[in-house]
Amino acid sequence: MGEILVGACSWTDRELVGSGWYPSGWRDAEGRLRHYAGRFPVVEVDSTYYGLPSERNSLLWSERTPDGFLFDVKAFSLLTGHPTRDGALPGDLRGRVGRGEPGAGVLDEVWGRFGSALEPLRRAGRLGAVLFQFPPWFAPGERAERFLAECAERTAGWSVAVEFRHPAWWQEERYADTAALLSESGMAAVAVDMVQTLDVSVPPVLPVTSPELAMIRFHGRNEAWGTGTKEDRFRHEYTVGELAEWAPRVARAAERARQVHVLFNNCCADAAVRAAEAMRNLLVTERTLVVR
Structure with a gap:
């Protein structure tokens, strides 16, 4: 039976910081981070999607968290085919991406810096998975499969989780092929919980494609998905x-993977951390599960 780690998709989100969840004296x-890590064993770092991480921050994060705590790190936008602001790049790389696809030299440099920045986490045993969240237009096909193969080659030795935002990847007629593709690449599939009434809704399936890791990200069930502000x-x-619908499925995933990461992304006020606490309480009622 694998271990289940429950947490949130950010500890720095401004809505959470302003919610009062952090006590007085613990708000720097x-x-x-110390307050969060005292209550949960895993967190997702989403800031690394918007800008390249730094070795200094990775070192500080590892120093401020206890043994056994894990950071799941979101891949930088340029590495997943998302539009990337020139200002998000290091100064010496700005002006070299443009509107088209970045040249191989720029990509090589960004991949190298991204990996180097995570080294302090890896050395400290704090690096969980690197999350590759692909955009809604990343549809199944030969081009996408080549892109995934390149990602797998560049991330050899990392724990990698893949979230698809195009629903076709996990529709019934494609499900087995997608699971096989990720399994052959050594990548863990990310299951999602989201509203199911939209054309872009990803089916709420929970494939386990790696013996090391399964991951579920709870995005909330808001009809405004894809529009408006992040909130x-x-x-x-x-x-x-709603959480109880997933509890037995999480338990079954833990029978097939060494770790299951359950992460809440409904990032408004303290909704994510409260949902994480509620899910953990549901899971610990099953005595056969190892839940943190």
Whole structure:
């Protein structure tokens, strides 16, 4: 039976910081992380999608967290085919991406810097998975498969999780092929919980494609998905009933993977951390599970 780690998709989100969840005296950068890490065993770093991480931050994060704590790190936008602002790049690389696809030299440099920045986490045993969240237009096909193969080659030795935002990847007629593709590449599939009434809704399936890791990200069930602000898209208060739908499925995933990461992305006020606490309480009622 694998271990289940439950947490949130950020500890620095401004809505969470302003919610009052962090007690007085624990609201600076160090205090927030120490407070969070005292209550959860895993967190997702989403800032690395918007800008390249730094070795200094990785070192500080490892120093401020206890043994056994893990950071799942979101891949930088340029590495997943998303539009990337020139200002998000290091100064010496700005002006070299343009509107088209970046040249091989720029990509090589970005990949190298991204990997180097995570080294302090890896050395400290704090690096969980690197999350590759692909855009909604990343549809199944030969081009996408070549892109995934390149990612697998560049991330050899990393723990990698893949989230598809195009629903076709996990529709019934494609499911087995997608699972096989990720399994052959050594990548863990990311299951998602989201509203199911939209054309872009990803089916709520939970494939286990790696013996090392399974991951579920809870995005909330807001009809505003894909529109409005970040808060509009992810505003949702999970009920116990909604979480209970997933609990037995998480348990089954733990029978097939060494670790299962359950992460909440409904990042409005303290909704994500409260949902994480509720899910953990549901899971620990099953005595055969190892839950943190």
